[in-house]
Amino acid sequence: MKAAVRHRGDVTIVDFKGDLVTEDGDEVLREVVGKLIAEGRMRILLNLAHVKRMDSGGVGELVASWKAAHEHGASIKLLRPGDRVKFTLHLSQILPLLEVFEDEDAAVQGFA
Numbered sequence: 001m002k003a004a005v006r007h008r009g010d011v012t013i014v015d016f017k018g019d020l021v022t023e024d025g026d027e028v029l030r031e032v033v034g035k036l037i038a039e040g041r042m043r044i045l046l047n048l049a050h051v052k053r054m055d056s057g058g059v060g061e062l063v064a065s066w067k068a069a070h071e072h073g074a075s076i077k078l079l080r081p082g083d084r085v086k087f088t089l090h091l092s093q094i095l096p097l098l099e100v101f102e103d104e105d106a107a108v109q110g111f112a
Helices: 025-038 056-071 082-093 104-109
Strands: 002-008 011-020 043-052 075-079 100-101
Touching: 002 025, 011 025, 011 056, 011 104, 025 043, 025 056, 043 056, 043 082, 043 104, 056 075, 056 082, 075 104, 100 104
Parallel strands: 011 043, 043 075, 075 100
Antiparallel strands: 002 011
């Protein structure tokens, strides 16, 4: 999996592409979010529009990243997860933890 980081004001957007799965995507997610938290980035938007699938390792790392951000006073929100990813998040029952947006402008404003 690949991740590209960009900024809109004080919101950091991470565009992911590939699969968020054990021993590939979960490590990328952990490294990127850990680095952003260490840099003091408090508003993190994870763009999952180009993530094709997610397994339990990806779900686990997403929860761990959300928890780490929360412990440091940061917020993580999700942008445009596809149907397969949404279904996985629904099955894992973590959707109530995360705010999910379909529109980037609305997501950025959601941090205000």
